[in-house]
Every structure is written in structure tokens, then in C-alpha cells.
Amino acid sequence: MALKQVLEIYELLDSANVNGTQVADVLKAHGADDVIVERVNGEQGFTDFISCAIRGNGNGPTLGILGQLGGIGARPAQIGLVSDGDGAVVALSAALKLADMRRNGDTLPGDVRITTHICAHAPTQPHEPTPFMGSPVGIHTMIARQVQPAMQAILSIDTTRGNRVINHRGFAISPTVKEGYILRVSEDLLNIMSWVTGKMPVVFPLTTQDITPYGNDLYHLNSILQPATATSVPVVGVALTSEVPVPGPATGANHVYDDEMATRFCVEVAKFFTAGRCQFYDADEWQKIQSRYGSLGFLQTPQRG
Numbered sequence: 001m002a003l004k005q006v007l008e009i010y011e012l013l014d015s016a017n018v019n020g021t022q023v024a025d026v027l028k029a030h031g032a033d034d035v036i037v038e039r040v041n042g043e044q045g046f047t048d049f050i051s052c053a054i055r056g057n058g059n060g061p062t063l064g065i066l067g068q069l070g071g072i073g074a075r076p077a078q079i080g081l082v083s084d085g086d087g088a089v090v091a092l093s094a095a096l097k098l099a100d101m102r103r104n105g106d107t108l109p110g111d112v113r114i115t116t117h118i119c120a121h122a123p124t125q126p127h128e129p130t131p132f133m134g135s136p137v138g139i140h141t142m143i144a145r146q147v148q149p150a151m152q153a154i155l156s157i158d159t160t161r162g163n164r165v166i167n168h169r170g171f172a173i174s175p176t177v178k179e180g181y182i183l184r185v186s187e188d189l190l191n192i193m194s195w196v197t198g199k200m201p202v203v204f205p206l207t208t209q210d211i212t213p214y215g216n217d218l219y220h221l222n223s224i225l226q227p228a229t230a231t232s233v234p235v236v237g238v239a240l241t242s243e244v245p246v247p248g249p250a251t252g253a254n255h256v257y258d259d260e261m262a263t264r265f266c267v268e269v270a271k272f273f274t275a276g277r278c279q280f281y282d283a284d285e286w287q288k289i290q291s292r293y294g295s296l297g298f299l300q301t302p303q304r305g
Contacts, residue, residue, distance in 0.1 A: 001260075006093045009093045014081040016075055019118060020037035027050075032096075033053045052113070054112045058110075062110050063153055064154040065112060065115075067157050069158065069159065070223075072084070078249050082133060082250060085159070086157070087116065089259050090262045093259065093260075094112075109274045109276070112270045129164060133249055139213075153273060157239075161253070166202075168202050169243050171238060172202040173189055173193060173204070173237065175236075176281045178232070179300065196265045196268055213226070224239055229300045236280060
């Protein structure tokens with residue numbers, strides 16, 4: 001159960017005055033390692049990038065957990081925590097839960113590195129079928145600070161309610177994306193999702209456009225798979241979803257129990273992945289697809305050639 005951690009993070013972030021330093025203080029109080037805050041200014045304000053680690057015992061691989069979002073608030077247009085903020089809520093709640101577990105004697109075999117950013121005054125931007133949250137800084141600036149070389153697989157968490165193609169309240173996962181390929185959905189992740197929710201797993205659809213970089217004039221579902229454009233490691237999206245389209249800037253649209261389930265999913269994946277018991281993709285099949293069809297790495301760039 002991670003409800004306590006989710007509620008603590010929710011109350012912390014639901015403020016017009018919250019900043020990265022305040023969040024860092026909470027992470028440190030729970031025992032997180034390597035807590036770093038970096039303020040970055042853009043044309044429409046600033047945001048505080050925050051990263052931390054929950055160190056394991058050194059015997060397993062490192063998992064990355066990224067909280068993807070434009071901002072946690074859209075002030076002054078909207079008052080309160082916005083729907084788009086759930087990426088940060090879940091990532092930071094997972095950090096608190098993992099830190100609390102370690103403090104209580106449950107140290108994972110490998111490290112978990114968590115990154116997100118805190119912006120309570122983010123802009124909005126037009127998008128169909130609902131408006132998107134913008135950000136004071138560009139997506140490439142954001143991804144460069146969130147994807148870290150130590151990460152050997154990545155869960156990218158993002159609110160994904162502004163669409164008509166998922167139609168499920170809760171959370172959903174994506175197929176694995178690696179170096180321009182949309183691969184088979186991980187059976188291990190499907191199992192973990194079923195155990196966490198007590199229901200059949202839900203997988204959301206991806207298109208080739210969704211895994212290409214922003215700024216190439218193509219339609220994107222949202223930014224959930226943008227981290228895959230900046231790394232060669234496997235990336236899986238963890239989407240907070242709804243049955244109907246909900247704008248990213250909407251307030252009162254965060255569902256604490258959905259966030260708690262998504263947090264537990266990330267924590268369980270961290271347990272299994274760092275123990276070598278959860279594979280994001282089949283390594284043998286990856287070699288076959290590479291030998292037969294070659295690299296699709298050009299899809300990680302704005303255009304080919």
C-alpha cells in the first residue's frame with residue numbers, strides 16, 4: 001500500500017508556492033539519496049527539475065522512473081493541482097515508498113533513480129480533443145535532464161486522459177519502445193499490472209508518430225514516450241487514464257486511488273526488475289529483429305538524413 005505516500009505528495013504539490021527545494025526536503029527526510037534540484041528558466045517562466053536515487057545493495061540493474069508532465073499547476077488560469085500533475089505525483093510517491101521500504105529493512109538489489117520537475121505556474125496550449133499543458137521549457141531540455149545514463153530501463157509516467165482511444169479509468173501501460181521499434185508488450189509487466197490491480201491488464205495503443213521527437217509537425221498522443229527518443233534502453237509508458245477525454249489543465253480531476261495503484265505498480269516493477277526477474281523485452285528476439293530489419297534509430301531524430 002502506498003496511499004500514505006500519495007497523500008503526502010498530493011498535499012505538498014497542491015500549492016501555488018511549492019518549489020523543488022520543498023520537495024527535495026521531503027525526499028531527504030524519507031532517506032532518499034543523491035537529491036538534486038536544478039531551476040531552469042524559459043520564455044514562459046521556470047521549472048525546478050528534481051532527481052533522486054534509492055540505492056540498492058549493488059547486486060542488480062538500475063531502474064529509471066520518470067514523472068512526465070508540463071506542470072503541476074496552470075496558474076493563474078487554473079487554481080489547484082491539474083490533471084497533468086499526476087506524472088509527478090506518482091513518480092515522487094514511488095520515491096517516498098521505496099525510501100520508506102529501505103528504512104524499514106527492505107533494500108532492493110539494484111538502484112532506482114527517479115526524476116521529474118515541479119512547475120506550479122505552467123502555460124497551456126491548444127490540442128485536440130482537449131487542451132494540453134505546456135511547460136516553461138522545451139521538451140528536449142526536459143528529457144535531457146530526466147533521462148540518466150545509469151538507467152537500464154525506464155518507466156515513463158504521464159497523465160494520458162486527453163484522448164478518445166483508451167476509454168479506461170485507472171492506468172494503462174504501453175508496449176516496450178526501444179531505438180525506434182515498438183516491441184511486444186512485456187509479459188512480466190502484464191503480470192505485475194494484473195497482480196496490482198486485481199484485473200485484466202490494460203495496454204494503450206501507440207503509433208509510430210508517438211515515438212518520434214516533438215517538434216516534427218506530427219500528431220502525438222502526448223509526451224509519454226518522448227524519453228524513448230533520447231536513450232537506447234527500453235522505455236514503457238505508464239499512463240494515468242480516464243473513460244472520457246479530460247483536459248490536462250483540468251483541476252479536481254486527479255484520482256488518488258488511481259495514483260496509488262500506479263505507484264504500487266512502479267514499486268513492484270522496481271522490486272522485480274532490480275532482482276533480474278522482470279524483462280522489458282526479449283533480448284533474443286531483439287537480435288533477430290535487428291539482423292533482419294536493421295536499425296530504426298532514425299525515428300529517434302526529427303527527420304531522416
